[in-house]
């Protein structure tokens with residue numbers, strides 16, 4: 106495991122989401138800028154469900170260090186831009202980051218879920 110402070114490779118070739126960034130795997134891209142990418146989740150849990158990722162590989166939020174705060178801000182910004190483009194900015198939406206085993210993280214490239222298009226229950230399971 107990489108410690109938060111250590112440098113990461115820009116992309117990790119075998120990582121699923123790095124392969125989406127590299128356009129090696131198809132995805133429905135909703136929004137992108139130089140540093141972040143938003144694309145539709147393959148198994149949507151709400152009428153609007155997309156994932157916002159940093160283009161640079163980071164395993165998860167707990168692997169982000171102080172040097173990554175700008176990048177994390179860009180991911181948040183991507184989420185608000187995607188929400189606008191997907192038409193849920195007025196009705197509201199939820200942003201979720203699953204970190205590690207108990208949260209059920211299944212893809213180990215940091216991603217923020219953007220969920221909306223219906224009322225969302227609270228607390229989550």
Ligand code: AMP
Pocket residue numbers: 121130132145146147148149156202203209210211212213
């Ligand atoms: P998590 O459980 O938080 O790690 O979320 C991983 C998410 O990635 C799940 O919601 C999956 O449906 C989604 N996912 C997995 N593979 C793909 C893919 N190739 N394209 C889009 N979404 C994917």
Ligand code: ZN
Pocket residue numbers: 116117120121122123124161162163213214
């Ligand atoms: Zn990756």
